[in-house]
Amino acid sequence: MELSHHIGTLGAALTLLPMSRFYFNFRNSQGLTRDEVGVEFGSVSAARSAALVALGEAAREVTLSGQAGPIAIDVTDEAGLLLLSALALIELEEQFGPRST
Incomplete structure (x- = not known):
């Protein structure tokens, strides 16, 4: 999953100091x-916003590929400490024939 472009664009737009490096790890049922x-x-607030944008992009890509299941963007700091996780569940339901109510 190539999310660095979307996240990098957000990072370049922000000019808050001091800067810290955050890592955006993608997790799904196939691994990390x-x-x-x-x-x-x-x-961390700016990183949280970027994680939500990245999660939306990931959800779009996963949905377009026809996959389903949980996905997450785990944000860590330079020491590898998990700071937050943005989670989504992609469910696909197919209805064939008349719907029952």
Whole structure:
């Protein structure tokens, strides 16, 4: 899952100091994809906003690929400490024939 472009764009737009590096790891039922680069933000709040945007982008990509299940963006600091997780559940329901009420 390539989220660094979306997150990097948000990071470049913010100019808060002092800057800290945050890592946005993507997690789904198939495993964890670690962010090896990270993005600098001036606050955990800014990183939280970026995580929500990244989660929305990830949900869109997962849905378009026809996959279902839980997805998450786990945000860690430079020491690897988990700061927050943004979670979503993608469910796909198909209805064939008349719906029962």
